[in-house]
Amino acid sequence: MSDFCVVIPVYNHPDTIGTTVQQVRALDLPVVLVDDGSEPVCADVLQTLARADEQVHLTRLPQNCGKGAAVKVGLLMAEKLGFGYAFQVDADGQxxxxxxxxxxxxxRQHPDAIVSGMPDYDDSVPRVRYYCRYLTHILVWINTLSLEIxxxxxxxxxxxxxxxxxxxRTESLGDRMDYDTEVLVKWFWNGGRVVQTKTRVSYPLDGISHFRGFEDNxxxxxxxxxxxFGMLWRLPRLLGRRSPVKGLSL
Structure with missing residues (x-):
């Protein structure tokens, strides 16, 4: 069995998930699909994908719980299946x-680190979201006292x-769009390393975005x-930490 699998959270992306799975399977990587309470059309597509390929594993949440919840379920399922590493990929083809x-x-060069992409956007990215991301970047640098992320x-x-x-299992992590940021910050707080490298990102190929403007902001x-406030009581330890790995770029 491969050490690596790909975890894909899915919520109502019936038009793109087949292509995404096909692209991943062409790399000979097993797939863990997490159906985050999709509507019947998408749920049927996922069932078909899983039935057609024994290396496509599917679990379904009874209702929509959020991207973060689906990723967490997928990671725990991947661990239970015996994989050592999981690659998180979105279902919308971006x-x-x-x-x-x-x-x-x-x-493989940094086996103890989370290896994360840094988006190299094309012209499809909404400009407001492009610029607003930088506020989050600054806040993460403050909350980690580091530029590693x-x-x-x-x-x-x-x-x-x-x-x-x-x-x-030991930390409370967000269930929705807050998950991606929170898991990296708390991983860093607990002494984990983050290695980053640029990757091309498009927005999204099926035109469906589940980012809820006011609610998710x-x-x-x-x-x-x-x-x-979590950073404040970790301040002495964070001030004493020196980042061993710099973000990588193409």
């Missing part, structure tokens, strides 16, 4: 699956499963307030 072998190569919002990353699943605001 991630460049051609970069998967390269990031896996970086992961260059971009915390890209959900295209490789996790070493044993330590990350232990983090999932408010969710992220509350997250950064919590992280700030």
């Amino acid at each position: 991630h460049n699956t051609d970069d998967i072998p390269r990031l896996i190569g970086v992961s 260059r971009d915390s919002m890209c959900g295209f990353r490789v996790y070493p499963l044993a330590p990350v699943c232990q983090l999932l 408010w969710l992220l605001t509350k997250l950064h307030i919590r992280l700030f």
